[in-house]
């Protein structure tokens with residue numbers, strides 16, 4: 136099977152640049168999630184891959200076959216939209232096998248594929264029903280099943296779970312993941328939900344303002360964000376990002392100052408060393424903050440301003456000399472107005488430079 140190649144894909148709507156110079160390759164055994172805030176260009180990118188939107192610049196190909204000049208119909212991709220439409224006068228079984236009619240599949244092939252899909256998506260008991268007799272979750276599963284029943288060059292999903300409530304979304308993520316594993320075709324999913332991207336994607340492309348900020352495996356993007364945007368976007372609760380400055384940098388050590396509090400890091404923790412005098416951003420996850428006065432980056436005598444119960448854990452918002460520091464702790468032993476001494480181990484710090492790009496390894 137062929138890889139999906141996207142090269143320099145760009146889309147202008149008049150003077151507005153919706154997508155700018157997006158390049159990536161998606162392998163046949165791979166699910167790539169396009170993730171980013173509303174309006175960052177995810178759907179436009181997907182529509183250019185599908186041929187529903189012509190690219191202003193750039194190319195799309197499957198293996199060695201360029202398809203940029205082809206219409207959507209001739210690209211042979213399967214696309215499931217956020218607003219699914221089932222044929223109301225056809226049963227679930229008829230809806231599911233509908234795409235196979237155009238491929239002149241034999242009755243045996245249709246039967247076999249239908250039974251596989253119905254099995255994985257747990258639709259076996261509703262095959263003879265009509266769409267109006269289905270729950271929302273069942274309708275969505277039929278829509279996904281109808282998309283994946285044939286074998287196109289690629290599968291494209293636009294927010295496949297967005298219309299479902301939280302409980303159904305949880306269930307569907309598992310079903311979709313299971314079915315994606317059987318497809319063996321490049322698959323691209325657009326989502327603004329990072330949990331969806333983390334659980335369904337083999338890789339994630341994080342987009343902002345039409346550009347791809349970082350592409351990587353979910354855990355890598357979480358653990359090694361490329362810049363402050365990705366650091367702030369990926370992870371719930373959000374990473375703490377606090378501005379400081381570089382006091383000195385030599386071969387062995389880098390000294391930083393954060394509102395007078397000084398920390399010294401080993402130079403070999405850095406991929407790119409900051410210069411003395413420049414501003415830097417220190418990033419650390421709320422989970423890495425502890426109430427101790429141990430060595431590390433210390434926030435002495437911080438003021439608890441808000442506590443948010445998140446189930447088994449509490450997110451504790453603190454103010455330290457005007458800087459907001461969030462700490463995630465098990466249980467709920469804090470109250471507004473408490474004074475606390477916090478610290479973060481130096482190994483848990485991620486440093487970003489003046490331009491927001493990652494400096495540490």
Ligand code: ATP
Pocket residue numbers: 148151153171172173174175176177178179180327
């Ligand atoms: P969302 O998550 O809200 O669906 P998105 O990341 O999918 O957002 P797109 O739908 O790709 O974003 O839109 C990217 C930008 O391009 C947006 O600012 C949008 O307003 C703009 N845009 C999209 N389609 C058109 C169009 N046909 N004409 C003009 N501008 C458009």
